[in-house]
Amino acid sequence: MSDNIQSFEQESRVFDPPAAFSSSAHIKSMDEYRALWQRSIDDPDGFWGEVAQTFDWMKPYDKVCEFEAPDARWFVGGQTNMAHNCLDRIIAEGKGDKTALLWESEPVDDAGKPEVRAITYGELKSMTCRIANGLKALGVGKGDVVTIYMPMIPEAVAAMLACTRIGAPHSVVFAGFSAGAIADRMNDAGSKVILTSDGSYRRGKVLPLKTTVDEALANVPHAEKCVVFKRCGNDVPMTDGRDYWDSELFNAQPDDCAAEPMDSEDLLFVLYTSGSTGKPKGIMHTTAGYMTYAYLTTKYTFDIHEDDVYWCTADVGWITGHSYIAYGPLLNGSTCLMYEGAPNYPEWNRFWDIVERHKVTVFYTAPTAIRAFMKAGVEHVEKHDLSSLRMLGTVGEPINPEAWMWYHEHIGGGKCPIADTWWQTETGGHMVTPVPGATPTKPGTATLPFFGIDAAIVDRQGNEVPPNEGGLLVIRKPWPSMLRGVLGDRDRFVKTYWSDVPGMYFSGDGARRDDDGYFWIMGRMDDVLNVSGHRLGTAEIESALVAHEAVAESAVVGMPHDVKGEAVCAFVTLKTGFTADDELTKVLKKQVQTEIGAIARPDEIRYAEALPKTRSGKIMRRLLRQVAAGKEVTGDVTTLEDFNVVQKLQGGGDG
Numbered sequence: 001m002s003d004n005i006q007s008f009e010q011e012s013r014v015f016d017p018p019a020a021f022s023s024s025a026h027i028k029s030m031d032e033y034r035a036l037w038q039r040s041i042d043d044p045d046g047f048w049g050e051v052a053q054t055f056d057w058m059k060p061y062d063k064v065c066e067f068e069a070p071d072a073r074w075f076v077g078g079q080t081n082m083a084h085n086c087l088d089r090i091i092a093e094g095k096g097d098k099t100a101l102l103w104e105s106e107p108v109d110d111a112g113k114p115e116v117r118a119i120t121y122g123e124l125k126s127m128t129c130r131i132a133n134g135l136k137a138l139g140v141g142k143g144d145v146v147t148i149y150m151p152m153i154p155e156a157v158a159a160m161l162a163c164t165r166i167g168a169p170h171s172v173v174f175a176g177f178s179a180g181a182i183a184d185r186m187n188d189a190g191s192k193v194i195l196t197s198d199g200s201y202r203r204g205k206v207l208p209l210k211t212t213v214d215e216a217l218a219n220v221p222h223a224e225k226c227v228v229f230k231r232c233g234n235d236v237p238m239t240d241g242r243d244y245w246d247s248e249l250f251n252a253q254p255d256d257c258a259a260e261p262m263d264s265e266d267l268l269f270v271l272y273t274s275g276s277t278g279k280p281k282g283i284m285h286t287t288a289g290y291m292t293y294a295y296l297t298t299k300y301t302f303d304i305h306e307d308d309v310y311w312c313t314a315d316v317g318w319i320t321g322h323s324y325i326a327y328g329p330l331l332n333g334s335t336c337l338m339y340e341g342a343p344n345y346p347e348w349n350r351f352w353d354i355v356e357r358h359k360v361t362v363f364y365t366a367p368t369a370i371r372a373f374m375k376a377g378v379e380h381v382e383k384h385d386l387s388s389l390r391m392l393g394t395v396g397e398p399i400n401p402e403a404w405m406w407y408h409e410h411i412g413g414g415k416c417p418i419a420d421t422w423w424q425t426e427t428g429g430h431m432v433t434p435v436p437g438a439t440p441t442k443p444g445t446a447t448l449p450f451f452g453i454d455a456a457i458v459d460r461q462g463n464e465v466p467p468n469e470g471g472l473l474v475i476r477k478p479w480p481s482m483l484r485g486v487l488g489d490r491d492r493f494v495k496t497y498w499s500d501v502p503g504m505y506f507s508g509d510g511a512r513r514d515d516d517g518y519f520w521i522m523g524r525m526d527d528v529l530n531v532s533g534h535r536l537g538t539a540e541i542e543s544a545l546v547a548h549e550a551v552a553e554s555a556v557v558g559m560p561h562d563v564k565g566e567a568v569c570a571f572v573t574l575k576t577g578f579t580a581d582d583e584l585t586k587v588l589k590k591q592v593q594t595e596i597g598a599i600a601r602p603d604e605i606r607y608a609e610a611l612p613k614t615r616s617g618k619i620m621r622r623l624l625r626q627v628a629a630g631k632e633v634t635g636d637v638t639t640l641e642d643f644n645v646v647q648k649l650q651g652g653g654d655g
């Protein structure tokens with residue numbers, strides 16, 4: 001990891017929030033933002049204590065925060081319940097008939113019409129309670145981890161809420177992951193129950209989710225129960241005594257279920273994310289702190305108001321779907337749109353058609369999607385009236401200024417503030433982001449810290465570096481939704497986040513601040529790729545490759561890709577007796593897809609006689625990244641064992 005990151009980015013365009021937006025926003029000016037931010041830093045207990053008054057507590061807390069790095073406890077001694085606060089509390093405010101989830105199917109009928117379901121808070125509560133009662137009937141209780149492997153249907157959100165209602169932490173596994181990935185996660189979490197569906201619609205095809213789950217469960221010795229929501233009607237084998245249809249288990253259940261009083265620090269969910277080494281980490285989030293932060297970031301970052309139709313295009317399998325589909329919007333009593341399928345089905349105008357038909361006001365997506373739309377052509381956008389939109393957001397990776405400008409002009413019609421939100425699975429919610437009614441934005445920067453966030457750019461000793469100098473992006477004070485650990489692996493938690501810089505949370509990202517104090521994220525400092533806004537650990541992909549009998553060694557790096565941001569490039573050396581050819585390349589790509597999932601599939605496999613290593617035997621990925629990008633290898637090669645290796649790689653053909 002190099003500490004000397006240089007930044008050559010220059011961006012001088014500044015966009016002030018439109019006056020009409022600011023005048024009705026929750027936070028109306030920079031003065032207001034600064035005053036509130038300062039207060040949140042000077043008196044965090046006062047600040048967060050006030051926010052927490054929004055919620056219903058089954059037992060009041062004694063203390064707002066206790067922190068001794070790396071361990072934080074928030075709202076100590078209190079008891080509350082997430083599902084209660086998302087549903088019952090909102091219904092008690094008189095919003096039982098308000099639409100909570102506005103769902104739209106991927107398939108469309110002959111007239112081009114999708115199926116639309118508007119599920120009210122009242123209905124979502126009943127659905128949640130029936131699932132909760134059904135889970136209880138299966139023997140699921142407080143503390144039992146329930147795995148959820150489901151498509152983007154309202155039942156997925158209801159399943160998450162049902163878990164939190166009875167105090168069973170959920171572990172949502174993105175439905176694009178493979179059987180191996182499900183099994184690893186269930187085994188790691190000791191999860192005995194999985195909720196899935198028969199299939200999932202994707203670009204007009206049916207992905208057989210239940211079949212994948214069957215394969216996974218064959219490798220989960222302690223697996224006990226599997227509940228299958230019927231969605232696509234595809235044929236699925238059911239195992240007697242283990243598998244249940246949703247209808248037989250849930251439909252007859254009472255539609256009320258008492259919410260379990262949960263201690264503030266009880267585990268709310270685990271969500272697995274990739275790291276640079278070893279298997280994915282089960283990031284732990286707890287009840288009250290996460291709830292408070294998901295609520296407040298949704299309110300202020302998206303400037304949520306009563307009549308908004310809010311749409312986040314993420315999948316519930318990622319943290320974005322947890323905080324900004326399932327929890328944040330419901331905690332704010334808002335209407336959240338949920339779309340089942342692909343952005344280009346049946347055509348590339350699908351998203352804009354949805355925005356127009358449902359009069360979406362707040363739209364949150366990823367830079368990789370924006371780049372894909374740019375590529376598909378602006379004509380798909382221009383067919384639609386997007387005037388309902390009042391603000392936009394992005395997340396997942398740095399947004400390149402061209403994509404930012406395109407988003408601003410073509411989607412936002414030049415009038416919508418854009419919130420480029422920097423955060424992570426580990427942080428639970430937005431950390432660095434504009435507050436749309438206040439913060440002037442510049443294309444490519446996530447701007448300034450959210451309330452309560454003491455973000456800084458430091459060197460390895462923890463000293464702040466001067467403006468425009470690159471360094472490590474750290475958080476110096478606790479915040480309510482900070483991760484509480486890595487499930488079952490205390491050492492990894494301490495080593496990954498709390499060891500690089502003494503006493504501070506290190507995000508793993510490099511960044512700089514400009515003269516206005518704005519944060520410019522420069523990317524990961526570890527061996528983690530960011531493909532289409534999703535984190536992939538190089539080690540996982542490498543071990544999937546080495547698992548093939550022909551492969552001796554492999555090194556995976558990212559290479560620039562104009563839509564995905566980064567694509568996977570794998571360097572592979574073969575065992576003697578094996579030869580590189582197109583067939584092997586196909587097999588190896590497929591192997592990664594089977595072991596991890598399609599998002600990890602390498603775009604390129606390059607064969608080499610040897611990989612460049614330091615004298616101590618460490619693979620020099622910096623060099624491989626340059627080779628993969630087609631750049632000349634520059635920089636310090638004095639520790640390289642054999643420079644011939646690099647010359648051969650550069651000259652060597654493309655497998």
Ligand code: WT7
Pocket residue numbers: 273319320394395396397398399420421422423424425426446507508509521523524530533534535
């Ligand atoms: C990593 C976290 C947070 C939900 C989506 C990804 C990168 C995320 C931004 C942004 C620049 C960003 C960082 C971060 N990242 N948002 N707005 N600007 N980089 O969650 O899988 O936990 O990945 O994504 O590198 O560390 P994740």
